[in-house]
Amino acid sequence: MKVKELLSKPSKTTLRDKALLLAHLLNKDHKELYLMESLEVPIEVERAFFEGLEALEKGYPLQYLLGEWEFYGKSFYVEEGVLIPRPETEVLVEEVLKRLPKDKRLRGFEIGVGTGCISISLLLHCENLTMMANDVNTKALRLAKRNAQRHGVSHRLLLFGGNLFEALKPTTFDFIVSNPPYIPKERWESLPEGVKREGYNSLIGGLKGWEVYEKVAESLDIYLKREGFFAFEIGHDQGGVLKELFESKGYKVLVLKDYSNQDRVIVGWRS
Template sequence: MRVKDLLLKPSRVSQRDKQLLLAHLLKVKPPELYLRMDEGVSESIVKLYEAGLEKLKEGYPLQYLLGEWDFYGRAFKLVEGVLIPRPETELLVEKTLGLLEKTRDYVGLEIGVGSGCIAITLLLEREGVFMYGTDINPKALEVSQLNAEIHGVAHRLRLFQGKDFEPVKDMKFDFIVSNPPYIPEGYWEKLPQGVKLEGRESLIGGEKGWEFYERFSESVEKHLRNGGFFALEIGHDQGDVIKEIFKNFRIEIFKDYSGQDRVVIGWKY
C-alpha cells in the first residue's frame, strides 16, 4: 500500500490527524509525505496506522498517540495523565517573556509544571533564567525532567513534588507562573473521554473552579521579591472573579486571540 492510498482512504479522522499520525510512524515531517505519495509502506506500519486511526475514532487524543506535541515551536514528550499543551497557553509564555529582560538573571517558579513546556520554553528563550517547578503528579515531574534533558536545560530546572508553594515554602522568586486547573467540578462528567485522560487533578480546580487563585492570592506575596510579578492562565469566563480575588494587587488581564480572558499578570508593590 502506498502513502497516497493511506491518506486518501475515507475515514472519520480528519486529514490533518491522518497526516500527523502517518508522518510520525514513518519518522518524517508531515510536509515530506507529499514527496512520498507513491512510495510503498510496510505492512507493519500499515497495521500501526490503522490501529491508530481506530483509537482516534474512539476519541483517544492524537497527542498521546504520538507521544509528543508542539508548544512554542518545539516538541515536548507526553504521556497519559499529563496536561496536553494548548495554543492558548503560549500567550502566558509570551506575556511572561515580555517582562523578562534578556540581559538580566532571574529565579522563577512554575506551579503545576505538567509536561514542563512553560518552564522549559522560558529557559530556552532567556539564558539568564533559573527555574523551580512543583507538581503533585509524579508522572508530570518525570516527563518534565525528560523534556528538560531533551532540550538541554535540565541544569537550570529543579523539580519538587507537592501542592502549590508547599515544596518551596521558604523561598522567594523574581516571578511565578502557572497554568493551574480551573474547570469547575460540575463540568467533569461533561468533558470528552479523551480530555479526561489528562487527569482530574490537571483540569478540575474545585467546586467553583477558581480555588487555586484564592489559595495563590493568600500566599504569593511572601514568595515574591520586591518588584516581582506573577503570570497565570485563567478560564475564559473568570476575568471578573479574578479581579475580585486579586483586588489587593496591581493586575492586568489579557485576552487571547479569540477575544476571551486568558492571562492575568500581577505585581508586588
C-alpha cells in the same frame, strides 16, 4: 498499500491528522509524506495505522498517539495523564517573557509544571533565568525532566514534587507563573473522553473552578520579591472574579486576552 492509498481511506479523521499519524509510524516528517505518495508501506505500519485511526475515531487524542506535540516552536514529549500543551498557553509565556529584564539573574517558580512546556520555553528564551517548578503528579515531573533534557535546559530547571508552595524552603522569586487546573468540578462528566485522558487533577480546580487561585493568593506575598510579578492562565469567564480576588490582596492586575479574544491570562504586581 501505498502512502497515497492509506491517506485517502475514508475516515472521520482529517487528512492532516492521518498524515501526522502515518508520518510518525514511518518515522518521517509529515510534510515529507506528500512527496512519497507511491511509497509501499510495510504491513506492520499499515496495521498500526488502522489501529491508530480507530482510536482517533473513538476520541483518543492524536497527541498521545504521536507521543509529542508542538508548543512555542518546540516539540514536547506528551503522555496520557499529563496535560497536552495548548496554543492559548503560549500567550502566558509571551506575557512573562515581555516582563523579564535581560540584564540580571532571575529566578522564577512554576506551580503545576505538567510537560514542562511553560518553564522550558521561558528558559529557552531567557538565558539569565533559572526556574523551580513543582507538580503533584509524579508522571508529569518525569516527563518535564525528559523534556528539559531534550531541550538542554535541565541544569536551570529544578523540579520537585509538592502541593502549591509546600516543600518550598523560605525564598523569594522574581515571578511566579502557573496554568493551574481551573475547570469547575460539575463539568468533569461532560468533558469529551479524550480530554478526560489528561487527568482530573490536570483540569479540575474545585467546585467553583478557581479554588487554586484562592489558595495561591494566600501565600503569594511570602514568595514574591517586592518588585516581583505573577502571571497565571485563567478560564475565559474568570477574569472578573480573579481580578477582584487579587486586588483584594493588594495587587494591581491586568487581565489579558488570547488569540480568540477571550480572557486568558492575569498578571499582577504589588500596588
